Amino acid sequence: MTERNERTARRGNRQDTRQKVFRAAVELIAEHGYAATTVDAIAERAGVAKGTVFYNFGSKEGLFEALLEHSINMLAEALSDADTGKSALDALDSVVLGQLRFFEEHGAFARVLLAEMWRTVWQEAVALLRQSALGVYASVLRRAAANGEIRADLDVETAATAVFGMVLTVAIERRALYPDRPLERTHATLVELLHGRIN
Amino acid sequence: MTERNERTARRGNRQDTRQKVFRAAVELIAEHGYAATTVDAIAERAGVAKGTVFYNFGSKEGLFEALLEHSINMLAEALSDADTGKSALDALDSVVLGQLRFFEEHGAFARVLLAEMWRTVWQEAVALLRQSALGVYASVLRRAAANGEIRADLDVETAATAVFGMVLTVAIERRALYPDRPLERTHATLVELLHGRIN
DNA sequence: ATCTTTGTACTGACTGGTCAGTTTAAAGAG
DNA sequence: CTCTTTAAACTGACCAGTCAGTACAAAGAT
Numbered sequence: 001m002t003e004r005n006e007r008t009a010r011r012g013n014r015q016d017t018r019q020k021v022f023r024a025a026v027e028l029i030a031e032h033g034y035a036a037t038t039v040d041a042i043a044e045r046a047g048v049a050k051g052t053v054f055y056n057f058g059s060k061e062g063l064f065e066a067l068l069e070h071s072i073n074m075l076a077e078a079l080s081d082a083d084t085g086k087s088a089l090d091a092l093d094s095v096v097l098g099q100l101r102f103f104e105e106h107g108a109f110a111r112v113l114l115a116e117m118w119r120t121v122w123q124e125a126v127a128l129l130r131q132s133a134l135g136v137y138a139s140v141l142r143r144a145a146a147n148g149e150i151r152a153d154l155d156v157e158t159a160a161t162a163v164f165g166m167v168l169t170v171a172i173e174r175r176a177l178y179p180d181r182p183l184e185r186t187h188a189t190l191v192e193l194l195h196g197r198i199n
Numbered sequence: 200m201t202e203r204n205e206r207t208a209r210r211g212n213r214q215d216t217r218q219k220v221f222r223a224a225v226e227l228i229a230e231h232g233y234a235a236t237t238v239d240a241i242a243e244r245a246g247v248a249k250g251t252v253f254y255n256f257g258s259k260e261g262l263f264e265a266l267l268e269h270s271i272n273m274l275a276e277a278l279s280d281a282d283t284g285k286s287a288l289d290a291l292d293s294v295v296l297g298q299l300r301f302f303e304e305h306g307a308f309a310r311v312l313l314a315e316m317w318r319t320v321w322q323e324a325v326a327l328l329r330q331s332a333l334g335v336y337a338s339v340l341r342r343a344a345a346n347g348e349i350r351a352d353l354d355v356e357t358a359a360t361a362v363f364g365m366v367l368t369v370a371i372e373r374r375a376l377y378p379d380r381p382l383e384r385t386h387a388t389l390v391e392l393l394h395g396r397i398n
Numbered sequence: 399a400t401c402t403t404t405g406t407a408c409t410g411a412c413t414g415g416t417c418a419g420t421t422t423a424a425a426g427a428g
Numbered sequence: 429c430t431c432t433t434t435a436a437a438c439t440g441a442c443c444a445g446t447c448a449g450t451a452c453a454a455a456g457a458t
Contacts, residue, residue, distance in 0.1 A: 017432085017433080031319075032318075033232065033233075033234055033318065034232075034234075035232055035233075035234030035235040036234040038416085038417060038418080039417080039418065039419080040417075040418090048433080048434090049433065049434045049435060049436095050418095050419090050434095050435090050436095051419095051420090051421090051433075051434070051435080051436095052432080052433055052434075054418090054419065054420085055432070055433075056432090059418080059419080060417095060418065060419090111317055114313065114314075114317060115232075115313075115314050115315070115317065115318075116232075116314070118310055118313060118314060118371060118375075119231070119232065119314075120230075150391075151391060154388060154391060155384060155385070155388040157376075158369055158372070158373075158377075158385055158388045158389075159388055159391075159392055161368055161369055161372045162365045162366075162368065162369045162388070162389055162392055163365070163392070164368070165364050165365050165367065165368020165369065166361045166362070166364050166365035166368070167361075168364065168368070169360055169361065169363070169364020169365070169367070169368070170357055170360055170361045170364065172317060173357070173360045174357075176317075177356075178357075185354065186354070186357055189353060189354040189357045189358055189361070190357075190361060192349075192350060192353060192358075193358055193361055193362070193393060193394075194392060194393075195392075216407080216408085237442080237443060237444085238443075238444065238445085239442090239443070239444090247408080247409095248408060248409045248410060249409085249410070249444090249445090250408065250409055250410065250445090250446085250447085251407075251408055251409075253444085253445065253446080254406095254407070254408065254409095255407090255408095258444080258445075259444065259445090
């Protein structure tokens with residue numbers, strides 16, 4: 001099964017279709033939510049026949065699962081790439097900026113994440129998110145604790161979730177309310193809130 | 200007649216009915232989301248006929264709007280009550296704790312908020328949330344800025360959203376993953392993240 | 399006291415529409 | 429030939445909203 005997918009992927013056609021369907025689905029689900037988005041609408045926006053969606057993804061749920069997995073992996077990669085800096089706290093700043101930038105580019109996915117990731121149906125995707133994207137934050141915070149940059153007894157998992165949720169919320173509000181404000185200003189506010197530079 | 204008497208005994212007034220429907224709706228929508236929750240299911244869980252829901256709330260949307268407004272007002276009141284402390288930063292801590300406690304008690308509403316508040320359909324509710332609940336955070340932060348407790352040029356609106364989103368995310372994760380951990384530990388982690396006590 | 403009316407709350411069977419998923423026949427591409 | 433896509437019709441389940449009717453308390457009316 002995997003072999004066949006890889007082979008056909010190299011051929012190009014199938015991958016294009018999947019990409020188009022992905023993009024259409026993300027946009028529509030971001031606008032209306034998963035349950036309120038119809039497969040007919042996705043197919044229409046993707047410029048593809050309805051049957052093609054089922055041929056490629058099996059079901060609406062299968063499509064969304066593939067979508068989540070793909071997007072979460074992209075997000076995790078972006079955060080991981082941003083994880084650089086002299087100190088661990090510098091790295092934290094960079095990862096926050098990386099997350100802001102990612103959601104600046106993939107705002108629809110930000111809304112999908114916020115709206116859908118808590119549903120028990122997508123438990124698998126949540127687990128992936130936790131170990132990949134949230135894992136990057138946890139790793140940075142653990143390093144900071146080891147270096148004595150933050151209190152060693154800080155609850156790393158909770159803190160990682162806190163920072164992630166904070167940035168996610170702000171990124172969505174940014175796009176909705178202040179789309180023209182420079183990203184750096186938003187980033188500076190978060191950094192000030194985050195460690196001591198607040199006063 | 201026996202049947203009549205039983206009915207009379209079971210019969211409640213309008214407030215009771217609305218209350219029952221409210222509770223059922225919050226629970227179900229928290230579990231499955233607005234779009235995936237059927238009025239039939241709400242009526243069944245409330246122990247009420249389907250028609251009663253429409254009689255009392257006009258439409259599924261009307262029910263949800265009433266629900267959002269009521270819950271947001273309760274949240275805003277809780278945050279407002281928690282807004283006390285010697286310094287503005289102490290007040291910030293208290294409000295964070297107030298929000299954690301509120302969502303500890305109304306966890307279902309926390310998930311509803313996270314999942315639904317960004318949809319354009321509920322724009323009115325979002326506006327209410329912004330001016331009431333988020334307004335409490337903004338007010339605290341403005342006071343802190345005026346007192347020189349934080350940098351005067353901090354972007355108050357963004358910071359308010361950031362803190363609110365942070366606490367909301369953490370509160371949901373807490374209930375899902377660490378329901379038995381003392382609330383104070385979660386609160387301490389957030390406070391450390393929030394101002395300088397991090398190191 | 400007993401009957402009649404009125405307003406309010408509630409009921410549940412029913413309707414009209416929507417939507418995921420299927421089927422089919424045909425066609426394009428490697 | 430096999431894989432992929434298309435268009436269009438179709439099925440069957442599901443669901444928001446409706447409506448005719450019931451239950452009953454309170455307020456006259458006789």
